[in-house]
Amino acid sequence: MQEPVDRPAHDHTAGPAAPAPSPRIDRRLFLGGVGAAATALAVGPAGAAAQAAEGPAAAALPREMQAPSALAMRTFSRIDGTPVYYWRGDRGNTTLRSWQCTDAFYDRLVLWIRDLRNLSADGGFGSVDFLVSAGFYVNRSGQHGAGTAMDLDMVRWAGGRRCSPLDRHHAEGRTLRRRYLAVDAVCRRRFRYVLDGWYNSAHHDHIHADFGGLPTTCEKGSRSDTVFVQAMCNNFMGAGLAVDGIWGSNTQTWFNRAKNRLGISGDPHSEIVAWRNMLARIARHGFSDTAI
Numbered sequence: 063m064q065e066p067v068d069r070p071a072h073d074h075t076a077g078p079a080a081p082a083p084s085p086r087i088d089r090r091l092f093l094g095g096v097g098a099a100a101t102a103l104a105v106g107p108a109g110a111a112a113q114a115a116e117g118p119a120a121a122a123l124p125r126e127m128q129a130p131s132a133l134a135m136r137t138f139s140r141i142d143g144t145p146v147y148y149w150r151g152d153r154g155n156t157t158l159r160s161w162q163c164t165d166a167f168y169d170r171l172v173l174w175i176r177d178l179r180n181l182s183a184d185g186g187f188g189s190v191d192f193l194v195s196a197g198f199y200v201n202r203s204g205q206h207g208a209g210t211a212m213d214l215d216m217v218r219w220a221g222g223r224r225c226s227p228l229d230r231h232h233a234e235g236r237t238l239r240r241r242y243l244a245v246d247a248v249c250r251r252r253f254r255y256v257l258d259g260w261y262n263s264a265h266h267d268h269i270h271a272d273f274g275g276l277p278t279t280c281e282k283g284s285r286s287d288t289v290f291v292q293a294m295c296n297n298f299m300g301a302g303l304a305v306d307g308i309w310g311s312n313t314q315t316w317f318n319r320a321k322n323r324l325g326i327s328g329d330p331h332s333e334i335v336a337w338r339n340m341l342a343r344i345a346r347h348g349f350s351d352t353a354i
C-alpha cells in the first residue's frame with residue numbers, strides 16, 4: 063500500500079524554486095474586494111454581481127500556485143457558487159482568488175460541497191457561507207502538482223458556525239472534534255487519500271484531500287483510513303483506542319460495532335457504496351453532535 067507523502071500546499075520553505083513574494087494588496091482594492099464579495103453573497107452566485115466579482119479583480123496567488131499554460135487546468139474562485147478564500151498570512155481576507163485544478167477534480171469538488179451542504183443541513187446547520195483553502199494546484203511533484211488535491215483550512219456556515227482545521231479543531235472540545243470528523247468523513251466520500259490532524263503533524267492545521275488512492279473504500283492497511291476510524295470510534299463511542307494508525311483487533315471490534323449501530327450492510331472495505339453510506343451516517347452524527 064502506497065501511503066501518500068504530502069507537503070502542505072502553503073509550505074513554501076522546502077520547494078526547489080522559491081516563489082516570488084505575493085503582491086501586496088492595496089488597502090483600497092482590498093476594501094473594494096470585500097464589498098464586491100459581500101454583494102455577490104447577497105445577490106447569489108448566479109447574479110451579475112458574482113460575475114463581476116469573478117472578473118479580473120481576483121487576486122493572484124503565490125507564483126507556485128499558478129499552473130503553466132501548457133497544463134490543462136481550470137481556474138476558479140468559487141466551488142459551485144461558494145467562495146474559497148486564502149487566509150495564510152492574511153486571516154479574514156475575502157479577496158477572491160484564482161485557484162487552479164483539473165476539470166475532473168473540480169467536478170469532484172462540486173459533488174463534495176453538495177454532500178457537505180446536504181449533510182450539515184440535516185444537522186441544523188445553515189448554508190455554507192465560504193471555504194478557506196491553503197492550496198489546490200501547486201508547482202511540485204505529487205497530487206498538488208497534478209492539480210488533483212485540496213488543502214482545506216476552514217468551512218464557515220451562515221450563522222457563524224465553523225469547522226476550522228486551521229485552528230486544530232481535531233484537538234478541541236468534543237463538539238468541535240465531532241464536527242471536524244463530519245467534514246473529514248464528507249471528504250472521504252469523494253476523495254482518497256484524505257490526511258487529517260490525526261495522520262501526522264504536517265496536517266495539524268488543514269485537511270488534505272486528493273485523487274491518489276481511489277476508489278473510496280476503507281483500507282485496513284492505510285494509516286490515513288485507520289487513524290480516522292480510530293478517532294471516530296473514540297469521539298462518537300468512547301472507544302478509548304490508541305490512534306496509532308495500526309488496524310488491530312480492538313480497532314476491528316469497534317469498527318464492527320460502529321458499522322452495526324449505523325445500520326450499514328455490505329463491506330466498507332471493498333464496496334464504495336457501503337463505505338460512502340457509513341461516512342454519510344458518521345457525518346450526520348458529527349454535525350448533530352450525537353453519539354453512535
Ligand SMILES: [Zn+2]
Nearest residue numbers: 070071213270
Ligand atoms: Zn495537501
